[in-house]
Amino acid sequence: MKKSLVIFSTIAMAVIAVAAFHASAKANDTVEIKALEQRLVDGIKAKDIKQVMSCYLPGDRLFVFDVVPPRQYVGSAAYQKSWQNVLDMFKGPINAEVSDIDVTSDGRIAYSHSIQRIWGTTKEGKPFDVTLRYTDAYRKIHGKWLIVQEHISVPVNMATKEPDLSSKP
Numbered sequence: 001m002k003k004s005l006v007i008f009s010t011i012a013m014a015v016i017a018v019a020a021f022h023a024s025a026k027a028n029d030t031v032e033i034k035a036l037e038q039r040l041v042d043g044i045k046a047k048d049i050k051q052v053m054s055c056y057l058p059g060d061r062l063f064v065f066d067v068v069p070p071r072q073y074v075g076s077a078a079y080q081k082s083w084q085n086v087l088d089m090f091k092g093p094i095n096a097e098v099s100d101i102d103v104t105s106d107g108r109i110a111y112s113h114s115i116q117r118i119w120g121t122t123k124e125g126k127p128f129d130v131t132l133r134y135t136d137a138y139r140k141i142h143g144k145w146l147i148v149q150e151h152i153s154v155p156v157n158m159a160t161k162e163p164d165l166s167s168k169p
Contacts, residue, residue, distance in 0.1 A: 029105035029145070033112060033138060036145050037098050044096040044118065047087045053080050057139070057148045064150040067132060067163075086118075090128070094120045110138040110145065130154075130165045 036055055043051030056062050056076055064073040066082060073079040087094070101114035112135070119129035137149040154163040 026105055026107070029107060029110055029140075030103040032145050033103045033105070033110055034101060036138070036147070037101060037112070037114065037136075040147075041096045041098055041116075044087070045094055047090070047094060049080060049084050049087060052083050052087075055147055056150075057141070057146045062148060065152065066150075067152050067154055089122050090120045091123045091125065092121055094118060105138075108140050110140075112136050112138070131168075 040052060040055040043049075043055070053076060056079065058076045060075040062074070062076045062079060064079050064082075065071070066073060068082065073082060096116070096118045099115045099117070101112055103110060103112040114134050114136075115131060116134050117129070117131045119127070122128050131154075133153045133155075135151045135153075136147050138145045139148045140146075154165060156163055
């Protein structure tokens with residue numbers, strides 16, 4: 001009876017330790033992914049295309065549904081051109097922020113959804129202020145999280161067929 005109790009106690013302690021480690025790893029993944037999203041925002045603000053693209057999977061496996069044509073981007077080279085166009089359209093500083101981010105991870109793959117806003121003044125002197133909904137999928141590659149798939153959207157008023165670019169709840 002004593003031997004069974006010792007074995008049961010040892011197994012229970014091991015299960016608790018594994019669960020605690022897994023919860024800690026998930027929390028760390030969330031911190032790392034939020035830091036990745038902040039690096040992306042900082043790259044946008046700095047108009048630094050290399051920093052922006054360092055957040056994405058390099059090569060042909062990146063896949064993005066964006067709000068601007070074309071319907072999809074396949075590969076980092078295609079998406080880099082789109083990002084460069086965004087950075088180039090601003091006259092002065094670009095403001096950007098991520099809010100309402102929620103991350104789910106299993107340690108190797110993860111996904112998040114968030115609200116992301118970009119605003120500033122265009123080269124034509126017009127104000128630009130867009131709030132978008134993002135869903136990102138990530139893979140941990142060589143110990144580093146990268147965005148491997150991105151889906152960007154805006155709500156649409158079905159009566160007017162106009163996008164809601166301020167995206168308030």
